[in-house]
Amino acid sequence: MATKKQKTESKPIRARIAPSPTGALHIGTARAALFNYLFAKKNKGKFILRIEDTDLERSDLRWTQDIIEGLKWLGIEWNEGPDIGGEFGPYKQTQRIDIYEKYLQQLLNEDKAYYCFCTEEELEDKRQEQMSRGLAPKYDGKCARLPKEIIEKKLSGKIPSVIRFRVERPKGHSKVKFNDLIRKEVEFDTALMGDIVIAKNLKTPLYNFAVVVDDFEMQISHVIRGEDHIANTPKQILMQEALGFDTPQYAHLPLILAPDRSKMSKRYGSVAISEYKEQGYLPEALVNFMVLLGWNPGTEKEFFSLSQLAKEFSIEKVQKAGAVFNIARLDFLNGFYIREKPIEKLTELCVPYLKKAGLLVVGQASEHKLEKIVEVSRSRMKKLSEISELSDFFFEDKLRYDKNLLKWHDPKGTMGDGEVGDSLEFSKKILSEIKTWDIKTLEEKLFAASEKFNAEKGYPIQNKGYLLWPLRVALSGKQFSPGPFEIADILGKEKTLKRIEDAIKLI
RNA sequence: GGCCCUAUCGUCUAGCCUGGUCCAGGACGCGUGCUUUUCAAGCAUAAAACCCGGGUUCAAAUCCCGGUAGGGCCA
Secondary structure, eight states, X not given: OEEOOOOOSSSOOEEXXXXXXXXXXXXXXXHHHHHXXXXXHHTTOEEEEOBOOOOTTTOOHHHXXXXXXXXHHHTOOOSBSTTBTTBOTTSBGGGOHHHHHHHHHHHHHTTSEEEEOOOHHHHHHHHHHHHHTTOOOOOOOTTTTOOHHHHHHHHHTTOOOEEEEOOOOOTTOOEEXXXXXXXXXXXXXXXXXXXXEEEEETTEEOHHXXXXXXXXXXXXXEEEEEGXXXXXXXXXXXXXXXXXXXXXXXEEEOOEEOTTSSBOOGGGSOOBHHHHHHHTOOHHHHHHHHHHSSBOOSSSOOOOOHHHHHHHOOGGXXXXXXXXOOHHHHHHHHHHHHHHSOHHHHHHHHHHHHHXXXXXXXXXXXXXXXXHHHHHHGGGOSSGGGXXXXXXXXXXXXXOOOGGGGSOBOSSOBOOHHHHHXXXXXXXXXXXXXXXXXXXHHHHHHHHHHHHHHHHHTOOTTOTHHHHHHHHHHHHOSSSOSOHHHHHHHHOHHHHHHHHHHHHHHO
């Protein structure tokens, strides 16, 4: 049994995230980035962003931008990587082709890798055959010992080929072990692995090989990544051995699962960070939510800012089992952070949604008024996007609603048309007499009026609904809304009285 | 199919290493109540879990063995 020495004690801590720009920043990638970032912060190390764009067909610059923007939006900052000085520098794989070629050539020269000319069909047939015999599908080594002249001939004859890495360990030492920071010891048997394809050609390295080279070149000390990479680890360790590189410390994070416990995918809602942003989730909420999927400090604390996390995070406390994505919890956290936000900030964040809904026309509402509108709506908001349906009646001139909505359902029955009319007339009279139009005065006068009204009508004195419910509906046109004082205060006297008159006409 | 990983309330989890304080704690969600003109928010409160089977031990969620289930990776 050979255990690869993992000497990282003296080396500086360097963690990294290496997304492929083949799609928008995925929530799983973002969470892995977060954990790497927190680990680096906590241990006074560096966090590096590297773009793995070797897959030219599927890589696109716009996804690189999406990844960069998403991470920044979340507040996850990198010490090294693209965006520094506006250049990608060496943090993009396509700019590092020469480096891969050098190491590829080295492996070829040392006969630790070889050219393979097997065709897809050939391999597929063998795979099927192996599986039907109950064996692990692995490369049978057909091209492993080809004579030099044959290789030369096929190569110059432009026969399609790939480069394979020799998975060879001395007899009795076929096991590869590594000590995972989260899962403790993990062991694989290399005897079960076939020789791995590491490049399509000298200029086109494949994932497993490129990562090994990149992590070495960038002196990555800790590789913290998703559990889906766990089976890649022994292969990478083997290549590190062949290349004479030190093995970094590994930590494999549990996966984020869909409600049916399968790997999180688009089928179950948004998977892209940009979509969460668009829907009106706050980065604070997303960060808090993501970190709690698979980690917790062991205390009963559950609200964390990024900077608190940077102090309290510990990789050892990361969970081993996958965590189901629970949107209700995200919504709860988002609501919490919406309620926490300073009102100026929250208003600023709501403006785009109001504009999009066509409610806010430039110059229509003063900043002060907007803040008040957001303030009275915020406790009902789970996402920023909800601001428009919550506050649309503030912006509309003519409200449309069913007149029956004006009727208060008291414990004994429902108000009749006449009763509603009386109630509204009463409110109108009281309100039209008010000189100082502020929320405090409105509340005082209306509460006093309610008692007076109930006494006159013979309603139970304490039941304010007889006066306040029809009023509130007249002002909002909605079954659920902020209170009538809050709305009246924002609307102003003129509009308030106008809406009451509209309601009287309606009934 | 092979290999690997995992397993505490519906969900996220604490506890497990260092057995007893755990008839298992917190949070989300759900129920109820308070507050209340409505809905939220807030506060209070209930229901809800140690995958199964053996073993070790005076004592196991915690240690050991064996199952089972789920997931991931190989194409």
